[in-house]
Amino acid sequence: EDKVVQSPLSLVVHEGDTVTLNCSYEVTNFRSLLWYKQEKKAPTFLFMLTSSGIEKKSGRLSSILDKKELSSILNITATQTGDSAIYLCASQGAQKLVFGQGTRLTINP
Amino acid sequence: GAVVSQHPSRVICKSGTSVKIECRSLDFQATTMFWYRQFPKKSLMLMATSNEGSKATYEQGVEKDKFLINHASLTLSTLTVTSAHPEDSSFYICSANRQNQETQYFGPGTRLLVL
Secondary structure (H helix, E strand, O other): EEEEEOOOOOEEOOOOEEEEEEEEOOOOOEEEEEEEEEEEOEEEEEEEOOOOOOEEEEEEEEEEEEOOEEEEEEEOOOHHHOOOEEEEEEEEEEEEEEOOOOOEEEEEO | OOEEEEOEEEEEOOOOOOOOOOOEEOOOOEEEEEEEEEEEOOEEEEEEEEEEEOEEEOOOOOOOOOEEEEEEEEEEEEEEEEEOHHHEEEEEHHHEEEEOOOOOOOOOOOOEEOO
8 A cells, every 4th residue: 555654753943953754655557746835724835846856945945756765755944934834745646646754843032 | 826716715604504615716717727725734644636527536545426526527527525524524625737737736725624
């Protein structure tokens, strides 16, 4: 059965810190890995990764995929209180998107 | 990005009634839409994949007679929760792909409370 596991499940840091969120996957016919940010409503798209070792960057957020290790990380530098959210990792297989449990990130001022 | 809307955003209903939730892709055509539900502090669970003009594909454990899905056009899919019960209370989210793209764009979700 396809599976996506995220760690940590919960993380509390101070504003300005750098955080790394982890995602590992076991998916048949892997096609891509996606990161989403979920605040109070539905998830908003952050990154889609298909190639190993190529970093994708958007402002203070960056992500990279390691197909050999079947994993991905999401980095957030110089965190701000507005980064507080649940970060979801999802893996696209042949048929569907499988989500991890999410990491609840809290940034304290 | 792409815009997906859902209606209603929140609904409260009595046990035994049916509730219809609409999902629309506003600026693109979506041959495939997906329906998820999310319980508090849990991740998204795929319920079904909705294909325009054909029957939906349901995930294991999801009752197709209880969660009716209709995808009548390239921009609209509906989910009807029939004979709703309190355990159906949840956050229902739809998503859609642009044609030939894998990124799923999510609607804002519908919070259903069944009394």
